[in-house]
Amino acid sequence: MELTAASPLPAPSTQASHVYDRLREDLLSGRLAPSRKLQMRFLMETYQTGQTPLREALNRLTADGLVEVREQRGFYVKDVSRAELAELTKTRCWVEALALRESMAASTPEWEEQLVLAQHRLSRVPRSLSATEFADNPEWEKLHRIYHRTLIGQCGSQSLLAFCGQLADQLYRYRRLSISKAFPSRHVGDEHAAIMEAVLSGDADLAVNLLTAHYQQTADVILQDEAIFPELRRVAARG
Amino acid sequence: MELTAASPLPAPSTQASHVYDRLREDLLSGRLAPSRKLQMRFLMETYQTGQTPLREALNRLTADGLVEVREQRGFYVKDVSRAELAELTKTRCWVEALALRESMAASTPEWEEQLVLAQHRLSRVPRSLSATEFADNPEWEKLHRIYHRTLIGQCGSQSLLAFCGQLADQLYRYRRLSISKAFPSRHVGDEHAAIMEAVLSGDADLAVNLLTAHYQQTADVILQDEAIFPELRRVAARG
DNA sequence: CGCAAGAAAAATTTATATATTTTTTGTAAT
């Protein structure tokens, strides 16, 4: 297994935060596989650090919903399931629909300009680094995140935005875990543009419908990915 | 200051969980005052424990929004403000309105029975232990929590329920912090009954309106409590 | 002879104690 290499200098203040960032990246990318046990000794060697910063990082990640802790039995990478994917998606659709409506109700010229900019920048970066096969483009992911965050950023509630961020992270892991990334069948660029248009035209119902469809379609593709979920046969055979 | 005494036997498995429970109670009750610094030495002596379980507990409480952590500067009790109270209340109204509608849309006879039971039990316990002055009744608080949780419990999203629980905790602290607890001016029992009636009659709009009004009124009372928020004069004099 | 139950051993998580940085505070000098 290839995990993040121990980079030498850019220590973000505390070791705990540094380990948190690296662990988070390894969890989201799938390098640390779902339901895998996170043994202290292994983590200490891999990330070259002590257990105090490690526990700190693992506890934060537990709060983020990426790690699971069982009392006196250690930490585990949060498992994935079709049921959880469906529930997370459903919740995200509900909550972001709410946040988007509130954002639009509190719209300002500045916010609309931010949205136009975010959409434009996203449209100028390729989804994949390779034209023939899918190769994750970190720059696109970053701009994609900013775009969706901007969409709901005017809602006026920090706690709601933080919750949306958590849901986004958890669902992002499903996307990275899934091999068939709906590439290049979908035109996600067009979808982002259409949502923006609806927002700018003031049509909240349309904007919400487009946004939720956007999320639902992504989930539907991943739900059909046999590679990330145990096939039904095997589950039946086990029981 | 009188904090929770070190009770001898009921240790919930790990020391960290035990400290978490006691710290949480002291934070919610206000025994640990807002913006107070949580020094390790003080906490270790007060709760008679080491720093590993303490850090664990403080990190969990940070995720709950009751504690704030500043890099290399330690932990602090989350500060309170009128702005945050207003925002938390607004968010809770939005999100619980959503959860209540979804609960009603997914209603079952079992759930309705649970709700009837929860409301009945709550109505049978006095709000205050004393008839003349306000004396917090833990049993009422417990049943109150269960009632509100039941109301939205059928929504079908664990993560949404967890988020609602967090908001409830944070707002509960404001209530405990406030001296004028709207007692006995309001008839919260009637409000709880009215919400249940609306739910049972299937009138979602009415139920949501009653619920959000319920939360908003509580917040309005606390917002006028000069004792918990720094008076405007003092803020102006400082700057 | 195979299987289940119990006890000892190993592995691992959790907690304490010690050491190292970092931040803050107090003092002196410009």
Place this chain on the structure above:
DNA sequence: ATTACAAAAAATATATAAATTTTTCTTGCG
């Protein structure tokens, strides 16, 4: 009065120890 330096206080990290869980091995019974 302000800045620089030094001492202290406190947070963070490492290393060591204790307690718990899991595994393995042995013993007894069918």
